[in-house]
Amino acid sequence: MNIIRPTLILDEAVCRNNIRRMAQKAAGLGVRFRPHFKTHQSVKVGEWFRDEGVTAITVSSVQMAEYFAAAGWKDITIAFPVNILEIEPINRLTKFSKINLLVENAEVVNFLNDQLDSPVDVWVKIDTGYNRTGIGATDFVLADAVVKAAAGSAKTNLKGFLTHSGQTYQANSIDEIMRRHFDSLLKMKNLKNRYGGMYGNLEISMGDTPAASVCENFSGVDELRLGNFVFYDLMQQNHGVCSFNDIAVKMVCPVVAIHPSRNEVVVHGGAVHFSKDYILNTDGKKMFGRIIIEKEGQKVLMDTMNYLSALSQEHGILKVAQSQLQNFYVGQLVEIYPVHSCLTANLMGHYYTTTGERIEMMPKF
Amino acid sequence: MNIIRPTLILDEAVCRNNIRRMAQKAAGLGVRFRPHFKTHQSVKVGEWFRDEGVTAITVSSVQMAEYFAAAGWKDITIAFPVNILEIEPINRLTKFSKINLLVENAEVVNFLNDQLDSPVDVWVKIDTGYNRTGIGATDFVLADAVVKAAAGSAKTNLKGFLTHSGQTYQANSIDEIMRRHFDSLLKMKNLKNRYGGMYGNLEISMGDTPAASVCENFSGVDELRLGNFVFYDLMQQNHGVCSFNDIAVKMVCPVVAIHPSRNEVVVHGGAVHFSKDYILNTDGKKMFGRIIIEKEGQKVLMDTMNYLSALSQEHGILKVAQSQLQNFYVGQLVEIYPVHSCLTANLMGHYYTTTGERIEMMPKF
Numbered sequence: 001m002n003i004i005r006p007t008l009i010l011d012e013a014v015c016r017n018n019i020r021r022m023a024q025k026a027a028g029l030g031v032r033f034r035p036h037f038k039t040h041q042s043v044k045v046g047e048w049f050r051d052e053g054v055t056a057i058t059v060s061s062v063q064m065a066e067y068f069a070a071a072g073w074k075d076i077t078i079a080f081p082v083n084i085l086e087i088e089p090i091n092r093l094t095k096f097s098k099i100n101l102l103v104e105n106a107e108v109v110n111f112l113n114d115q116l117d118s119p120v121d122v123w124v125k126i127d128t129g130y131n132r133t134g135i136g137a138t139d140f141v142l143a144d145a146v147v148k149a150a151a152g153s154a155k156t157n158l159k160g161f162l163t164h165s166g167q168t169y170q171a172n173s174i175d176e177i178m179r180r181h182f183d184s185l186l187k188m189k190n191l192k193n194r195y196g197g198m199y200g201n202l203e204i205s206m207g208d209t210p211a212a213s214v215c216e217n218f219s220g221v222d223e224l225r226l227g228n229f230v231f232y233d234l235m236q237q238n239h240g241v242c243s244f245n246d247i248a249v250k251m252v253c254p255v256v257a258i259h260p261s262r263n264e265v266v267v268h269g270g271a272v273h274f275s276k277d278y279i280l281n282t283d284g285k286k287m288f289g290r291i292i293i294e295k296e297g298q299k300v301l302m303d304t305m306n307y308l309s310a311l312s313q314e315h316g317i318l319k320v321a322q323s324q325l326q327n328f329y330v331g332q333l334v335e336i337y338p339v340h341s342c343l344t345a346n347l348m349g350h351y352y353t354t355t356g357e358r359i360e361m362m363p364k365f
Numbered sequence: 366m367n368i369i370r371p372t373l374i375l376d377e378a379v380c381r382n383n384i385r386r387m388a389q390k391a392a393g394l395g396v397r398f399r400p401h402f403k404t405h406q407s408v409k410v411g412e413w414f415r416d417e418g419v420t421a422i423t424v425s426s427v428q429m430a431e432y433f434a435a436a437g438w439k440d441i442t443i444a445f446p447v448n449i450l451e452i453e454p455i456n457r458l459t460k461f462s463k464i465n466l467l468v469e470n471a472e473v474v475n476f477l478n479d480q481l482d483s484p485v486d487v488w489v490k491i492d493t494g495y496n497r498t499g500i501g502a503t504d505f506v507l508a509d510a511v512v513k514a515a516a517g518s519a520k521t522n523l524k525g526f527l528t529h530s531g532q533t534y535q536a537n538s539i540d541e542i543m544r545r546h547f548d549s550l551l552k553m554k555n556l557k558n559r560y561g562g563m564y565g566n567l568e569i570s571m572g573d574t575p576a577a578s579v580c581e582n583f584s585g586v587d588e589l590r591l592g593n594f595v596f597y598d599l600m601q602q603n604h605g606v607c608s609f610n611d612i613a614v615k616m617v618c619p620v621v622a623i624h625p626s627r628n629e630v631v632v633h634g635g636a637v638h639f640s641k642d643y644i645l646n647t648d649g650k651k652m653f654g655r656i657i658i659e660k661e662g663q664k665v666l667m668d669t670m671n672y673l674s675a676l677s678q679e680h681g682i683l684k685v686a687q688s689q690l691q692n693f694y695v696g697q698l699v700e701i702y703p704v705h706s707c708l709t710a711n712l713m714g715h716y717y718t719t720t721g722e723r724i725e726m727m728p729k730f
Contacts, residue, residue, distance in 0.1 A: 004450035004453075004454075005426075005428070005448075005450075060678055081631060083370075085368075086370070088369075105623075131627060132631070132675075132677060133622050136626060166677070254448045254450050256447070258470075266497070271708055275641060277636075277641050312531070314425045315445070330449060330470070330472060343678070349729040364714040
């Protein structure tokens, strides 16, 4: 493959390995695996999940559900609070696939009961500490109302409780990831126990990439919905959740200028390729990526003295140790691990495999 | 227009006004207007520039040059250091349009002299303090070498010196924008004087949105290349560079959940719509957008106690003053001013006008 521009390379072997390992882990634990497809957004990568026996998936929008339903996926959870303005496309979707929805108030349940053409499974969205969406895990007044409405509605089948414990992404250690995960699980089990007697067998759906990667005990969890693990990224590596060898995507960027006076190298590869998500480097500054270069025929990961330090629309600036400057030249291709693979993939819109095959993603909007 | 999803609305009247005002300002000052098209990335919006007499443009990549050349633009500066790996598409482009390139070292000039099919104008890229790309404005050893190479090469016509004074974006006041601009201009004039005697009439190209919007004196500048002004955004408004009424794009987002216990409202509209660029709010926290709601039939801009405070992939979180919560409801459409219109437009990939017309942008990669 003749790369001349910023190109997102997907290593199929690494990616399939990530999928297989997690599918086997879920199977071993007896937990349903319902991976989130928002990271890869690709029918082709979806097939690699099918190869591991996956039949149920999660998506983050109605449009993404449409894309994967058209590719033959028959059991899709839209893990985003129902947007009542999208009732028409939701009704269309239910004719092709089993669609599962998230609710967090009685008002939307009543709207669904009124407007849905046919019944769907609904999960009550719980906030276990991420503070993004969902009913507070101990806010029983709200929970009572929505559970009662969902169980009593002819068009909604109350499936259970669902949470995204995104607070694990901000944890500073593996121990803290586990603590936050088990704290969430405790809250979810409490809800299941509280309402299980009245409404039959209610399930628990959770599972973010950090917790699902590092925890070995998912007792009490019925369904795992993680997504980022398919590629992982620098953020996860930095959290100790994966190793560099597990990161399945790298951006290849051409070097366009060298600035020895500033110890900087300019690459084509900017905010429209990587996204502006960052982690903090060992020097306390924003880091947008780690650099891999070829030395004597070997790919070498450079240390944190050398990193992608700034992004504008098309430009990326590599901070480089003075002693390393000699390893860079105009016209060189460097590889860069992205900080947040979900947003990077979303911006690029397609991948190339290491063998040069182009893999398409969901078309934009 | 029936909006059910995050939708980027472009107000044609405001946008045309921004274009007209700047075109007239440049004409009044006797400066060539070569607007940067990386913000809007749209052939249709480009036509609004043609209506104001614009014939010369700037783009940020070879692919963007291809897109606008195909739409009939005949004079295009690619304002990014030449990526020598793209020599083939550059040679193709020169058959259709006058293409102007940026160089910052003799090595690339020699490469162009060797590999270009036909001569092009080249600008020597100068760093006047933004520290992104270009030769330091007083680094005369490097400048001598590249100027001499460009002037002596049969395939490159030395046009002059070009800078992007992006440091004006970080200025804290109008006075500081001006100071930084005139500081840059002084350095550019010095270069023009230094080499003008030897190499004939060399030009100065500069002009970022902050400086071009607030300065009235561009004496000595031959060409203005600003881009963001076509839409402006919250970052520019926050810098005092434009008013809210000058911002030509707004994101319309459906409300999907209300969380009174946290004084938060959840909208569909996340990092894949807005980008993760932020400014600091009056409370010192990250702000990703300002909110406009309808009250008694009037559109009202909410104060900074109410703002887009967090983004994940698809979710946006509005922090809302307790007293304002009553103005929000599930299924409502709110309008949000984006922080950085260039990155927001790039993510969305198209616009709708206020009258519901869809406007396409450059296809992704």
